[in-house]
Amino acid sequence: MNANPEMMAAGTAPARNGIVMDCQLEKVFYGDFLAVRDSKVPIEKNKITGFIGPSGCGKSTVLRSLNRMNDLIPIFRFQGKVSYHGQDIYDKKVDPVVVRRYIGMVFQQPNPFAMSIYDNVAFGLRLNGFKGNLDERVEKALQGAACWNEVKDKLKNSGLSLSGGQQQRLCIARAIATEPDVLLMDEPCSALDPIATRRVEELMIELKDKYTIALVTHNMQQAMRVADTTAFFGVDISQGSRTGYLVEMGPTKKIFEEPEQELTRQYVRGEFS
């Protein structure tokens, strides 16, 4: 595994798990605009890695670089390496479509398909030509996403008929149905009310037993509640444009209580946002 020596030095973390994804981002461009630079973000197995930082700091861009979602934007350009179990997912031989099947994603807006609840969850399994017991896997995924009891009697109803919080949990069920290795969550609670948010947070903590999670959040309390490791991104405006970069990364407790960088301290105290 590609453990990052710098991080080892900074961390006071208890026994470190293996690194599932090691993002060694050098530069990310949208056209000529340098959006993010110099961010080394190792993602540990069975942990929740939270990405925090002010808006425009590139935390979502970094997250979306981890499953090559950004490739859908034609002007996006990535320099660096993201090694996933030792393979660079930006290698020319790598098919981004295959990458996304192993690294699932949950989006900011709940986005179920206009299909039944069942079909939503079965979507990825069918896509991958799953031959086993579909009903069983759908139930398992819905249970895993803590929404089985609410939807078990209406699996044929539209996924869009659910409430926002239920839709988001349905999307999580859809993402975990194929049992991906890593789940990327891009501000999954920002469109939810506080009660639904709390349920999704509890769910994330349950999910980390089986999955590795990277979570972008604009909500510092959320990072404190759920993240094991936190990466703080800042915005560099010294070159005349706004470029995001990793300021510091470490165990969540350390980032919030005794960060090494002054910028981090100011941010977690709420002095800017």
Next chain:
Amino acid sequence: MSVPELTVESNIRNLEAVPRSLPSLHRAPLEMRALKSGFLSVLTWIAALLASVPLFSVIYELVVAGGSRLSWETLTALPPSAFDLGGGFGNAIVGTLVMVGIATLISVPIGILAAVYLAILDPDSKLAHTVRFLAKVLTGFPSILAGVFVYAVMVVTMKTYSALAGGVALAVLMLPTVVLAAEQAMAMVPKKMKDAAFGMGCTRTQVILKVVLPTGASGILTGVMLAIAGAAGNSAPLLFTALFSDYYLRSLTEPTASLAILIFNFSGMPYENQIQLAWAASLVLVLIVLVFNILARIIGRQKY
């Protein structure tokens, strides 16, 4: 007055802008703006009624004038000659259905594929802008020109009027409607749904086939039905392409009867029998379009 700052007097004292005397909050139905609002509401109401008058009067007229001649004979028999009594337009019904069928088989696949290009593959390319513009121009295209065009391309080269030529002429008219409606329907599929599909590891083809087309299906179908309804009732493009025939269709490469042309021919004749048949054929044409629309609504109902 336990909470004095909430009384009217103290509020008025606090806020300079509030008038000294409390205004009346009662309705004043005879005030100028109330009268104006009432008048305009009634006006829109009358306009809405007026807009539906033509449709209802046409349907009423068709039922009254054509309904009495509707029978099994009119639906199946061949058209009568000049002084004959009885007869019908079975061949015209078959001809219309066949030619609209041919036109649908041509225009729907091309139209949907073109719409996929316009809505998803390359919406901002020069080609897309050109195609979109041309399709919009073509929707307002005089239908007789489609007939003349297909006459030149097919009738002249094949040396015969035919159902095939008629179908192609109708397809030319249907195509822009199908393209624009299907593009609209696909463009309305939310981006977040496409993102979700890409995020699941779909290829672009899978995103289109599994998410965009099913989600947009009901809108696409509505557009197709609209195009079919327009084509079924159009007579001008068939004048130069399918012409007419007094017999049932035997091959796609011979002149073919259609309801629209039959109505056109018979309504101008000085014989009572033919004029009655023209009315009955008009009613049948409207009913066919209606049935197709109802079917489309049932099949294409937004399921989720």
